Amino acid sequence: MKNFLRSLRFAWPYRGRLIVSVICAVMAAALWGLNFTCIYPTLKLLHAETSLLAEVDVLIAGIQRDIDKVELGLEGLQTKARELDRMVSNRYSEQMRRDATRDLVKQESRVENLRRSLYHHRLVRKFVQDWLPLDPFHTLGVVLGFVLVAVVLKCCFEFCQDWLVGSVINLGLFDLRNEFFRKVLRQDADQFGDRGSADLMSRFTTDMEALGLGTKTLFGRVVAEPLKAVACVVLACMISWQLTLLFLIMVPIAGYLLGRIGRTMKQATRKMLERVSNIYRILQEVLGGIKVVKAYTTEPRERMRFREATRDYYNRAMRVVKIDSLTGPAIEILGVAAIVLALMAGSYLVLRKQTSFMGLKFSEQPLEAEALLQLYVLLAAIADPVRKLSSVFTKIQAGGAAADRIFECLDREPRIIGNSDGPRLARSEDGQLEAPPVRGILHPPLIEFRDVCFSYDPGRPILSHMSFKVHRGETIAIVGGNGSGKSTLLSLLPRFRDPDHGSVMILGHDLRSINLRSLRHNLGLVSQDIVLFDDTIHGNIAYGARGATREQVEQAATRAFAHDFITRLAQGYDTPVGECGGKLSGGQKQRICLARAILRDPAILLLDEFTSQTDAESETLIHRAMADFVRGRTTFMITHRMHTLEMASRIMVLDHGHIVAFGTEEELLRVCPVFQRLSEPGGELHAA
Ligand SMILES: Nc1ncnc2c1ncn2[C@@H]1O[C@H](COP(=O)(O)OP(=O)(O)O)[C@@H](O)[C@H]1O
Ligand SMILES: [Mg+2]
Structure with missing residues (x-):
């Protein structure tokens, strides 16, 4: 419940509306209660012989x-x-x-x-x-007229209350969603595995809805319904507080019952929401990999898997439904039992013309039949708000379960902190990367790894004791077998991860001390995953350089050898990628990504097997583009292609997280057996 209460914080800025809504609720409740009191005068009038x-x-x-x-x-x-x-x-x-x-x-x-x-x-x-x-019939007309007016007024108040509460909830959710998204963007890149994003999606949608429903019930029902009940209780007490008290013995019993049910409900809802995450995950996997699914004709298997997940969800959802629909009747039975008790006592007093029942004194004068009927109506009227309240409790518990899941994400602190006060990297006039000087170091290397160790899981080192220096303008090719840690090594530079031991230095500063935005601003990453956004081609190329002119975009595209095929599209640069995504080849998409990196003009370029998905023609074009682009920059490129190595000034050979050699191609061919094996015909560097 703690998290549910925390979520109410988002409604706090709109408390003015909430206060007005409570006033509306009070008015509506008072009018609601008053309406039931017309029974007594009506009965009286119907029996009246005179006026x-x-x-x-x-x-x-x-x-x-x-x-x-x-x-x-x-x-x-x-x-x-x-x-x-x-x-x-x-x-x-x-x-x-x-x-x-x-x-x-x-x-x-x-x-x-x-x-x-x-x-x-x-x-x-x-x-x-x-x-x-004077005439009883006319009087009755007046009474009923009052009732009608009161009902109209009550409905107006109820409308206002609902409207206000609804607006507060939606405004609160609006803020919460944005806060959630802000926090999600701050999380470490590692947190977004395939599983993670589906899970986050369901938290964004289903959980938010459940939370919204919970808060809506809280502000709507929990305020209005008890007020109605209280109005009836007050009026009933005016007739006979003793009989009303007899009726009220059900309150603690109902409270206990609701408490038990609520706890079960919370657990059930939590499990149900987890099942929604499962469904999202399967959807994401299958829809994202639809071609693989079709090519391998695994549709029946996926159907089965989806069916399993939805069945699982169905079972959980039915449990929630069961608990939810059990509460209403349970509370109703309790209520009716209490009414029967009060009525038994009341009718004894009426029929026997007594003032006490089972030794308890109830009133000064024997109760009138009309008064007892009025009391019955008021007590029965309490049943309605109480029944509604019973579902309130379960809904709030469901909201609590959702709030737990949402805040679990909101509270997750990223390990990699932005360092907004740290020293900033900047570009000099001639495009060189610069950082505030470090005392005692005159000409620091651009990048230096000092005894860097890294592992994803404790006890399974991926990078072990790596030390090397890279100077401005160098192009470093990283080669090595699959899983030797190449991508991991590159991911340390933009600080997607931090080393467990040792440090990565840039211009003499530890990366961890540098302002993270300025660091990432000067890095360009082209990986083998092609990421295009739902925007035009122009928008995609200008993604990292907002405000770039059409000319600059075209220039970048020309340098990436993308200009020609883009102009051949019907709408040219204004073609929405979403519409033509299927028509573009892998190599074309890759060149759009490359144009994006070129336009950004980074000082340090990170290329991770960026040609592995392209056809031969595109690859030649991309190579020409790259050879031109890496000039004057510092580049790290992971490659599986022998001829890419021609661009490299030095080559780093990785094997199981160790640097086995680091030098020029000739040197390595002479001294490094691993490299010799890789570069043999049929070795890794040729196989691709
Ligand atoms: N997010 C991750 N969590 C756990 N292990 C990982 C993760 N990413 C990669 N690995 C493991 O780290 C090792 C090196 O991976 P990687 O750097 O991607 O290799 P390369 O790029 O050289 O093929 C592999 O054994 C891989 O299984
Ligand atoms: Mg890799």
Whole structure:
């Protein structure tokens, strides 16, 4: 529940609306309760032989008679008391005196009550005389007219309340979604595996909805419904608080029951929401890899898998439905039982003309049948808000489960912190990367790895004790078998990960101390995954350089050998990628990505097997583009192609996370057996 309460924080800025909505709820509840009180006057009027005024007069006369009678008795008591006062004081007379005083006080308070009742009845009489027609039928018309007006007013208030609450919830969710997205973007890149993103998607959608429903119920129902119940209870108490109390014994029982049900509900909802994540994951996998699924004709298997996941979800959802629909009836049965109890007692009082039931005193005068009926209506009216409240509890618990899942993500702190105050990297006029000088180091290498170790899982090192230096303008080719740690090595440079031991230095600064945005701003990454956004080709090329002119974009595309095929498209640079994504070949898409990197003009370029998916023709073009582009930059490129090595000034050979050799091609061919094996015909560098 803690997280659910935290989620309410997002409604806090809109508390003004909430307060108005509560006022509306109070008004609606009061009018709602009042509507039920028309039973008593209606019944009275239907039975009235003369007019309402005459009825009230009869009542007043009755009360006046009672007062006279009691006052007469009172006088007798007072005389008796005075006589007792005069008697000689002994134990017996003391006792008598005490009894007499008690009787006196009792009778006095009775007179007091009767006088008050008389006063109220006189007020009613005045009201009836001044405002109501004499004829009972006309009076009934007025009463029912009041009811109608009250209902219309109540509905207006209810509408306002619903509207206000709805707006607060949606505004709150609006803020929460944006906050959530902001936090998600801050997370480490590692957090977004395939599984992670499907899971996040479901948290964004289904969980948010469940939370919204929970808060809506809280602000809507939890405020309005108890108020309605309270209005009825107050009115019922005015008729007979003792009978009402008898009815209210169900409250603690219902509370206990709801508490139990709520806890079960929370667990059930949590499990259900997890199953939604599963469904999203399968959808993402299958829809993303639809071609593989079709090519391998694994549709039946995927159908089975999806069916399993949806069946699992169905089972969980049905459990939630079961719990949810059990609550209403359970509470209703309890309520009716309590009403029956109160009514039994009440009807005993009415039928036997008694004032006490099973030794309990209930009222001064025997209860009227009309009053009992009115009481019954009011108590029955409580059942409605209470039944609605019962589902409230489960919905809030469901919202709580969703809030837990949402805040679990919101609270996840990224390991890689932005360092916004750290020293910044900048470009000099001639395009060189510069950083604030470090004392004691005159000409630091551009990049230096100092004894860097890294592992994803403890005990399974991926990079071990790597130390090397790279100077400005060098082009470093990284070669090595699959899984030797090449991509991992590159991912340390933009700080997608930090080393476990040792440090990566740039111009003498530890990467971890540098302002992260300025670091990433000066890095260009072209990987083998082609990422195009739902935008035009122009927009995709200008993705990392907003505000680039059409000319600059075209220039970059020309350098990436993409200009020709782009202009051949019907809409040229304004072709939406979404529409032509299927028509572009892998190599063409790759060249668009390359143009994006070229336009960004990074000082350090990271290329990860960027030609592995392209056809021979595109590859030649991309090579020509690259050879031109790496000039004047510092480049790290992971490659499987022998002829790419021609661009490299030095080659690093990796084997199981160790640098086995680092030098020029001739040197390596001479001294490095691993490299010799890789570059043999049929070796890795040729196989591709
Ligand atoms: N996110 C990850 N979590 C755990 N292990 C990983 C992850 N990424 C890669 N690995 C493991 O690290 C090793 C090196 O991976 P990688 O650097 O991608 O190799 P290369 O690019 O040289 O083929 C592999 O054994 C791989 O299984
Ligand atoms: Mg790799």
